[in-house]
Amino acid sequence: MSNDAVSTPTNFIRHLIDEDLKVGKNSGRVATRFPPEPNGYLHIGHAKSICLNFGIAEDYQGTCNLRFDDTNPHKENLEFVESIQNDVRWLGYDWGDRLFYASNYFERLYEFAVELITQGKAYVCDLSAEEVRAYRGTLKEQGKASPYRSRSVAENLELFARMRAGEFADGAKVLRARIDMASPNMNMRDPTLYRIRHGVVHHQTGSEWCLYPMYDYTHPICDALEEITHSLCTLEFADHRPLYDWVLDNITIDCHPQQIEFSRLNLQYTVMSKRKLTQLVEEGHVEGWDDPRMPTVAGLRRRGYTAASIRDFCERIGVTKADNSIEMGVLENCIREDLNVSAPRRMAVLHPLKVVLENYPAEQVEELAIANHPQDESMGTHRVPFCRELYIDREDFMEEAPNKKFKRLVSGGEVRLRGGYVIRCDAVVKDPRGEIIELRCSYDADTLGKNPEGRKVKGVIHWVSARHALKAEVRLYDRLFNHPNPDGDKSVESFTAHLNVDSLLTLTNCYLEPGLAEAGEGSRYQFEREGYFCFDGVASTPDRPVFNRIVTLRDSWTKIEQQEN
Ligand code: ATP
Ligand code: MG
Numbered sequence: 001m002s003n004d005a006v007s008t009p010t011n012f013i014r015h016l017i018d019e020d021l022k023v024g025k026n027s028g029r030v031a032t033r034f035p036p037e038p039n040g041y042l043h044i045g046h047a048k049s050i051c052l053n054f055g056i057a058e059d060y061q062g063t064c065n066l067r068f069d070d071t072n073p074h075k076e077n078l079e080f081v082e083s084i085q086n087d088v089r090w091l092g093y094d095w096g097d098r099l100f101y102a103s104n105y106f107e108r109l110y111e112f113a114v115e116l117i118t119q120g121k122a123y124v125c126d127l128s129a130e131e132v133r134a135y136r137g138t139l140k141e142q143g144k145a146s147p148y149r150s151r152s153v154a155e156n157l158e159l160f161a162r163m164r165a166g167e168f169a170d171g172a173k174v175l176r177a178r179i180d181m182a183s184p185n186m187n188m189r190d191p192t193l194y195r196i197r198h199g200v201v202h203h204q205t206g207s208e209w210c211l212y213p214m215y216d217y218t219h220p221i222c223d224a225l226e227e228i229t230h231s232l233c234t235l236e237f238a239d240h241r242p243l244y245d246w247v248l249d250n251i252t253i254d255c256h257p258q259q260i261e262f263s264r265l266n267l268q269y270t271v272m273s274k275r276k277l278t279q280l281v282e283e284g285h286v287e288g289w290d291d292p293r294m295p296t297v298a299g300l301r302r303r304g305y306t307a308a309s310i311r312d313f314c315e316r317i318g319v320t321k322a323d324n325s326i327e328m329g330v331l332e333n334c335i336r337e338d339l340n341v342s343a344p345r346r347m348a349v350l351h352p353l354k355v356v357l358e359n360y361p362a363e364q365v366e367e368l369a370i371a372n373h374p375q376d377e378s379m380g381t382h383r384v385p386f387c388r389e390l391y392i393d394r395e396d397f398m399e400e401a402p403n404k405k406f407k408r409l410v411s412g413g414e415v416r417l418r419g420g421y422v423i424r425c426d427a428v429v430k431d432p433r434g435e436i437i438e439l440r441c442s443y444d445a446d447t448l449g450k451n452p453e454g455r456k457v458k459g460v461i462h463w464v465s466a467r468h469a470l471k472a473e474v475r476l477y478d479r480l481f482n483h484p485n486p487d488g489d490k491s492v493e494s495f496t497a498h499l500n501v502d503s504l505l506t507l508t509n510c511y512l513e514p515g516l517a518e519a520g521e522g523s524r525y526q527f528e529r530e531g532y533f534c535f536d537g538v539a540s541t542p543d544r545p546v547f548n549r550i551v552t553l554r555d556s557w558t559k560i561e562q563q564e565n
Contacts, residue, residue, distance in 0.1 A: 030062030038080035040274035051314035054093035143181035304534025304550035370419035389466035407459035469511035
């Protein structure tokens with residue numbers, strides 16, 4: 001998708017809500033919820049759902065609940081519960097006192113199940129999981145009734161109570177809805193409502209329950225109990241909507257929220273399912289959930305993305321029912337545009353080459369005032385020390401210019417130091433292997449802030465004072481996978497085959513302006529000519545600050561695509 005195509009975001013859900021409000025549906029109320037399962041960290045796809053649900057609540061003076069869908073205790077834990085709350089808050093949203101857990105309703109859910117049984121609409125089934133699957137039939141073939149389908153209400157009530165009391169082993173029995181084994185919709189062929197799980201300690205309810213409700217049963221009831229008006233979910237739930245409605249139509253409950261499906265976000269060159277992200281973490285392909293290469297909110301934050309840039313991205317991609325795969329460049333442009341305006345400029349030398357200004361007094365130090373932003377004077381200036389020994393980047397020097405476009409320093413040539421003087425390279429010092437280790441230069445004292453008389457010096461390079469520089473580690477990131485859809489390639493056994501082995505380049509010998517020693521968690525800068533960088537508070541130690549490259553100055557993805565096509 002090009003940037004033009006996303007400049008007018010569409011959001012069909014807002015149109016539907018406008019229609020509802022026009023006809024006075026839900027007495028003009030708008031109530032949404034974001035229902036994560038605490039079995040992993042949130043990713044950028046969840047951010048889309050968060051921005052949609054909380055954004056709608058904000059714009060319509062409605063409410064948005066944060067509700068943990070915690071019905072699978074063996075995969076869930078408190079670390080995930082906490083990280084999710086942290087990430088939603090960081091994205092800029094506030095659920096106030098509207099924090100809920102599906103497990104808050106376990107007793108109510110149980111009572112509704114008893115109601116279904118009493119009406120003959122649910123039964124206890126002793127078939128094994130495999131048998132249930134076999135009996136369910138296929139898309140072409142009707143299902144077959146379970147032999148337990150005709151159990152009496154009294155027997156079902158008694159068995160269900162004994163399931164709760166812990167009398168049966170895992171898998172020995174389930175509670176199923178009695179709907180229609182011939183339904184063309186497989187979800188309606190007597191779906192499981194409850195299963196037995198012994199020996200797991202639930203992060204909220206401890207060991208109180210050994211009976212856990214299924215998502216498709218739990219979700220509509222939680223929505224209704226919380227009086228949600230619009231229950232927004234991703235497209236794969238469209239086939240589950242008849243079951244969502246069936247549950248609410250067959251129990252005694254006043255509220256019936258409307259389920260509306262939208263297409264999930266897919267982002268190229270990464271994976272988005274929690275199962276796959278878990279695998280990357282557990283198999284050690286990345287440092288953790290907050291590895292700056294991960295598409296998780298925690299990873300993007302550590303990489304240096306701002307919450308505003310992620311919200312902007314979610315706005316730009318819009319909300320539709322169309323299958324889509326968004327280019328990484330779209331996300332990167334959002335942070336680039338944000339930081340182009342807001343990030344102060346600094347100088348950092350990533351591949352240092354020593355420069356000695358032979359005509360500069362050995363003990364002298366000047367404090368040069370350099371603008372924080374080339375276009376925004378209101379951002380002020382900062383002071384940068386200048387002295388006899390400097391570092392410049394190796395790539396800014398060549399003994400001979402390779403072509404006319406090379407405007408940097410060459411032997412015998414001149415270049416301007418950003419915010420400083422014009423210097424000339426007089427001699428090149430090499431080691432015995434012929435590698436350049438130092439440049440001997442001279443500076444022109446008359447050129448501070450003005451051009452030398454009658455000489456054209458076009459090139460401007462960045463530098464730092466060797467004596468004052470802050471030594472740092474800088475991490476450059478590339479895409480985590482070298483395939484646009486690592487998930488979708490069936491020719492490899494695992495998506496991990498497409499991991500990009502060069503996704504992290506660590507530069508341990510970088511020299512930064514000394515003022516950067518004050519950088520703290522979340523400090524972001526443009527390192528002149530190198531890109532946008534963020535201080536990494538997790539990786540840094542007191543004597544070794546670490547900076548992450550958030551994004552390059554220009555979009556490098558289009559180039560990659562062109563090379564590959
Ligand atoms: P995953 O498939 O990544 O494991 P999930 O759907 O199982 O995600 P949940 O915790 O259940 O994860 O998701 C919470 C909410 O976020 C759901 O409403 C879900 O529809 C939404 N969501 C999940 N992934 C995406 C995505 N890629 N794009 C948009 N919304 C998403
Ligand atoms: Mg889910």
